[in-house]
Amino acid sequence: MKHLTIRAGALAVAALGMASLGWSQDYGTGQPIQTPPPQPGTPEKAPAPGPAKAEVDAYNKLIATMKAADSRQKISAGEEFIGTYPNSMFNGAVYSALTTAYLSVNDVEKMVAAGEKALASDPNNVDVLPIMA
Secondary structure, three states: OHHHHHHHHHHHHHHHHHHHHHHHOOOOOOOOOOOOOOOOOOOOOOOOOOOOHHHHHHHHHHHHHHHHOOHHHHHHHHHHHHHHOOOOOOHHHHHHHHHHHHHHOOOHHHHHHHHHHHHHHOOOOOOOHHHHO
16 A cells, blocks of 8 residues: 555656646747847837936935925925926935925925825835825
8 A cells, every 4th residue: 555655656756747848849830939130220228318417416415305304395306407407317215305305394286296206206116105005
């Protein structure tokens, strides 16, 4: 009886091993799909431009201000950045900081507006979600 159980177990393991090998096989031609080479004379895609150095410098200055300033100064600096760079890639983070700054000065209307803009940029912003709930 003991030998029968061992043989049945060994057969089950072998069958599962063979089945997994069969599933992992490529049923196509066996060769990877290749993309065709670009046509002669077609320009290559240029990489997306990053933020300008002045924008990055202004953002770094804003972050330093946000760490050291009171809420009114944070709001002033954040609004100035948004006004100067309305399409910046950093605007989601700036609106997030503005949301908490508006909350601390009890300006609910502006807090909600900044929070909605922050969440539009990043719907999973864990700094803004609890405030907006």
